Amino acid sequence: MPFPTQTLKTLLIGSALSLLSFHTLTAQAGDAxxxxxxxxxxxxxxYTLYDVRKANPNVMLSYLKGIESNYNNLLKEKVKPHLRIIFISSAVQFITTKPADNIEMEYGDTLKSIANQIARLKDIGVKMEACSTATAYFNVDNDTLLPGIVPVRSGFLSVMGWQAQGYSLVPVY
Structure with missing residues (x-):
């Protein structure tokens, strides 16, 4: 098991590289x-449905920022976006106002950033759902889901239903 300082150092380096990579990718994608x-x-x-199942909140945050970038790029292409997100599996642990103590301790700052990004996505009109089967499994109370996220009976049923209604699926595993 690594020493706490090694874990912190690895986390800081990983976070810095993720942010740098995302900034570089965003800048390149913004090329006129x-x-x-x-x-x-x-x-x-x-019409797009993102099926988000990320087990790492740092990576999930990068993808949530990418969804906002997709929204903005669609507007640049003069295409009206209708975007939805369904959070399934372990991803539900990171979209609550009351995360488990171990999650809060390890990822507190990232969880705040995720909450801020969820608010940004809500503000631009992205519709969001969370799988209640997953919230029950991971002991996340549906009443504590971040504002803008609606609990549904089954994430899989949402994936099926939205696809049947014409939404294209983008897996974010």
Whole structure:
């Protein structure tokens, strides 16, 4: 088992590299010469469902920021986005106002950043759900889900239902 200072050092280096990588990727994706015109030809609206199952909150945060970036890039491409997120599996541990003590101790700052990012996504109109089977399994009280996240009976049923209604699935495993 690593010493606490080694764990902290590894966490800090990993977080810094994640942020640097995300910033670099975002800057590159923002290049004015890049576009998705071929893929989006003739599309004025798009319906997308992100199935989020990340077990690492630092990685999950990066993907949540990426979803906001996708929203903004769709607008740049003149496509109206209709985005949804379903949180399934261990990801539900990171979208509560009352995380387990061990999660809070290890990832407190990241959890605050996730809450802020969820609020940003809610503000731009992203609809969000959480699988109650997962919340029950991970002892997350549905009443403590972050604002904007609606508990549903089954995340899998949501995936099936939204796809049947025309939403394209983007797995975030």
């Amino acid at each position: 010469n890049l576009n998705n015109q071929a893929a989006l030809k003739g599309i004025s609206e798009i």
